[in-house]
Amino acid sequence: MTAQPDTPxxxxxxxxxxxxxxxxxxxxxxxxxxxxxxxEKNPDIGYILHGPRAELEPLVARRAGLSERIHAxxxxxxxxxxxxxxxxxxxxxxxxxxxxAIDSVRDGQAKAAVSCGNTGALMAISTIRLRRLPGVNRxxxxxxxxxxxxxxxxxxxxxxxxxxxxxxxxxxxxxxGASYARxxxxxxxxxxxxxxxxxxxxxxxPELKEAHALISQYTETGRxxxxxxxxxxxxxxxxxxxxxxxxxTGNVAIKTGEGTANLITDLLREAFKFSIxxxxxxxxxxPSLGRLRKRVDPRRxxxxxxxxxxxxxxxxxxxxxxxxxSAAIKLAFQLAQSGFAEKLAAxxxxxxxxxxxxxxLPGKAADVHNEGQA
Amino acid sequence: MTAQPDTPxxxxxxxxxxxxxxxxxxxxxxxxxxxxxxxEKNPDIGYILHGPRAELEPLVARRAGLSERIHAxxxxxxxxxxxxxxxxxxxxxxxxxxxxAIDSVRDGQAKAAVSCGNTGALMAISTIRLRRLPGVNRxxxxxxxxxxxxxxxxxxxxxxxxxxxxxxxxxxxxxxGASYARxxxxxxxxxxxxxxxxxxxxxxxPELKEAHALISQYTETGRxxxxxxxxxxxxxxxxxxxxxxxxxTGNVAIKTGEGTANLITDLLREAFKFSIxxxxxxxxxxPSLGRLRKRVDPRRxxxxxxxxxxxxxxxxxxxxxxxxxSAAIKLAFQLAQSGFAEKLAAxxxxxxxxxxxxxxLPGKAADVHNEGQA
Numbered sequence: 012m013t014a015q016p017d018t019p020x021x022x023x024x025x026x027x028x029x030x031x032x033x034x035x036x037x038x039x040x041x042x043x044x045x046x047x048x049x050x051e052k053n054p055d056i057g058y059i060l061h062g063p064r065a066e067l068e069p070l071v072a073r074r075a076g077l078s079e080r081i082h083a084x085x086x087x088x089x090x091x092x093x094x095x096x097x098x099x100x101x102x103x104x105x106x107x108x109x110x111x112a113i114d115s116v117r118d119g120q121a122k123a124a125v126s127c128g129n130t131g132a133l134m135a136i137s138t139i140r141l142r143r144l145p146g147v148n149r150x151x152x153x154x155x156x157x158x159x160x161x162x163x164x165x166x167x168x169x170x171x172x173x174x175x176x177x178x179x180x181x182x183x184x185x186x187x188g189a190s191y192a193r194x195x196x197x198x199x200x201x202x203x204x205x206x207x208x209x210x211x212x213x214x215x216x217p218e219l220k221e222a223h224a225l226i227s228q229y230t231e232t233g234r235x236x237x238x239x240x241x242x243x244x245x246x247x248x249x250x251x252x253x254x255x256x257x258x259x260t261g262n263v264a265i266k267t268g269e270g271t272a273n274l275i276t277d278l279l280r281e282a283f284k285f286s287i288x289x290x291x292x293x294x295x296x297x298p299s300l301g302r303l304r305k306r307v308d309p310r311r312x313x314x315x316x317x318x319x320x321x322x323x324x325x326x327x328x329x330x331x332x333x334x335x336x337s338a339a340i341k342l343a344f345q346l347a348q349s350g351f352a353e354k355l356a357a358x359x360x361x362x363x364x365x366x367x368x369x370x371x372l373p374g375k376a377a378d379v380h381n382e383g384q385a
Numbered sequence: 386m387t388a389q390p391d392t393p394x395x396x397x398x399x400x401x402x403x404x405x406x407x408x409x410x411x412x413x414x415x416x417x418x419x420x421x422x423x424x425e426k427n428p429d430i431g432y433i434l435h436g437p438r439a440e441l442e443p444l445v446a447r448r449a450g451l452s453e454r455i456h457a458x459x460x461x462x463x464x465x466x467x468x469x470x471x472x473x474x475x476x477x478x479x480x481x482x483x484x485x486a487i488d489s490v491r492d493g494q495a496k497a498a499v500s501c502g503n504t505g506a507l508m509a510i511s512t513i514r515l516r517r518l519p520g521v522n523r524x525x526x527x528x529x530x531x532x533x534x535x536x537x538x539x540x541x542x543x544x545x546x547x548x549x550x551x552x553x554x555x556x557x558x559x560x561x562g563a564s565y566a567r568x569x570x571x572x573x574x575x576x577x578x579x580x581x582x583x584x585x586x587x588x589x590x591p592e593l594k595e596a597h598a599l600i601s602q603y604t605e606t607g608r609x610x611x612x613x614x615x616x617x618x619x620x621x622x623x624x625x626x627x628x629x630x631x632x633x634t635g636n637v638a639i640k641t642g643e644g645t646a647n648l649i650t651d652l653l654r655e656a657f658k659f660s661i662x663x664x665x666x667x668x669x670x671x672p673s674l675g676r677l678r679k680r681v682d683p684r685r686x687x688x689x690x691x692x693x694x695x696x697x698x699x700x701x702x703x704x705x706x707x708x709x710x711s712a713a714i715k716l717a718f719q720l721a722q723s724g725f726a727e728k729l730a731a732x733x734x735x736x737x738x739x740x741x742x743x744x745x746l747p748g749k750a751a752d753v754h755n756e757g758q759a
Contacts, residue, residue: 206637243644267642
């Protein structure tokens with residue numbers, strides 16, 4: 012747009028995002044539309060596209076300029092459905108668009124992958140194909156949640172529905188979440204909170220008390236501030252930038268919050284349909300409501316990031332429309348551009364070494380890491 | 386209001402509610418104001434009031450007609466604070482207004498107790514003073530949550546921050562929640578859902594799968610429909626009338642939902658302050674917003690009910706104002722009037738017997754219970 016003219020040939024400087032076109036609730040059309048939207052806004056994005064080419068090609072052809080941004084097609088016919096069990100997909104899913112999309116990251120062709128499909132299957136495939144970072148026991152999914160923070164959002168992890176997390180896992184989540192907040196939200200020293208049913212130190216499950224003690228020791232190594240226990244009300248609050256919890260609790264919390272927000276929005280719409288006067292009021296209120304919507308629209312912060320793997324995977328909401336898919340692609344691009352995967356790996360590794368060599372002096376280790384915003 | 390004239394003397398037919406005037410965030414003033422509000426609306430409510438009489442008497446005197454509704458004063462000077470540990474209160478709290486309020490239920494003077502104080506302490510005192518119903522291992526706190534149901538609310542339990550619940554506890558919650566929905570919401574056959582991270586039967590923690598199997602067996606005995614696993618998004622939805630979960634998850638879920646609802650409300654207010662046009666729109670929109678507020682105002686459904694004890698205890702929100710306290714008193718009155726405590730006890734006992742004698746034929750036992758809406 013500014014100095015560089017549009018290049019008609021494929022631009023080798025582009026950052027390539029691997030996109031699974033299939034498996035979302037709104038079909039491939041929404042994914043292709045989101046790809047076109049992102050491509051239009053950002054000349055540095057290129058795609059590797061996965062799915063049945065005969066079905067996708069007409070959809071792509073309809074979007075001006077999109078075809079030129081697709082650097083490679085992977086013509087795969089099988090699709091992971093929302094009903095497929097992760098264990099089944101891991102054994103029989105190698106012919107699916109999801110598997111193919113992850114393999115493009117594994118092979119180094121793409122810097123990050125995006126899928127709207129089955130979360131459990133995506134995590135299972137990502138884990139076996141990309142493998143965990145050394146030192147990470149349990150990969151996590153981090154999301155952004157509208158909040159009263161200056162940046163407008165908090166990070167929460169894990170929301171991945173994993174059934175358990177011990178104190179060590181929660182420490183890893185804190186370290187990975189801090190790294191994500193630094194790279195994704197530009198916070199040099201994020202505030203970490205540990206989700207509990209009260210802020211007093213005697214409250215909660217035994218593993219939470221243990222995690223509290225453990226995370227406190229790693230504030231210098233992990234370059235974060237630890238605000239201690241936080242409650243559900245702090246998730247949309249301004250107490251912490253990163254909220255750490257197990258995947259079960261996190262999953263229930265975001266779905267409850269999301270459902271409640273949707274209920275309020277729907278009731279607001281109903282309230283404005285009540286009378287002729289309220290309909291006129293609604294017309295006048297449209298810009299105000301638009302500002303509100305923009306602020307809390309979950310589509311604009313669409314994208315759960317998988318943390319703890321050798322590569323960046325962004326899980327878009329299954330119900331995402333074009334705007335949602337575009338937001339997920341933008342997030343994948345930002346993380347790829349910042350070299351997040353490499354920084355996170357370095358961060359986790361350094362803490363692993365620190366834990367082995369220097370557990371008694373957590374403060375000292377901070378000085379030896381100078382890889383920047385990891 | 387209709388046939389009966391106001392009686393100047395204390396009316397013996399009144400249902401007495403025991404009120405802890407102390408320990409709420411807004412002080413005794415909010416509690417007394419809420420008592421006055423309830424008394425004015427409902428001539429059948431009488432009070433037993435607990436707290437330092439010298440402090441409370443001037444507050445009561447300011448409310449016309451309230452003094453006449455107070456059937457007994459318990460002049461106690463100590464107060465349970467929000468910081469007090471439940472274990473400490475159980476040992477040293479016998480001189481507090483909270484303890485005294487529960488003892489009025491224990492002694493049969495009052496039909497139900499209401500407190501705005503420390504939840505953990507209130508549960509601990511209630512449990513040791515009122516004791517558990519035979520067959521109940523873990524008492525639970527049930528709340529109402531705005532939803533898309535015809536009745537406008539779902540019941541969720543447990544939200545009491547208890548750290549664990551096994552399959553047997555979750556079954557008890559289902560039975561108690563069904564009984565509460567029948568008596569508190571007039572639903573002859575409530576739909577019960579078990580909170581999980583997905584609706585597929587293979588998902589979630591082991592105790593949830595076990596509870597799923599167990600609850601399925603008790604639909605006839607407990608007179609409810611079991612809709613199986615539900616997700617966080619179903620809490621404000623129309624899938625179930627009663628959502629069963631452990632106290633940790635429930636507590637995090639409601640605080641997240643509440644916090645998110647508050648954030649949206651505040652942002653809505655901000656959005657309407659943006660420009661002169663939006664301020665005019667806000668004026669016109671006031672009735673619509675008022676309707677919305679009325680529908681989701683947490684003060685109007687204020688009151689966590691303790692289930693599984695020999696007596697009814699309603700925990701009002703610590704931040705409750707007069708409207709909130711009045712709603713909690715109204716709920717306590719309704720439950721007392723319906724004979725809920727006795728019906729719940731009969732229901733739990735009958736299931737206990739059934740489980741011992743007749744575990745293989747859960748359907749048969751339903752016919753032998755004819756104590757009405759228990």
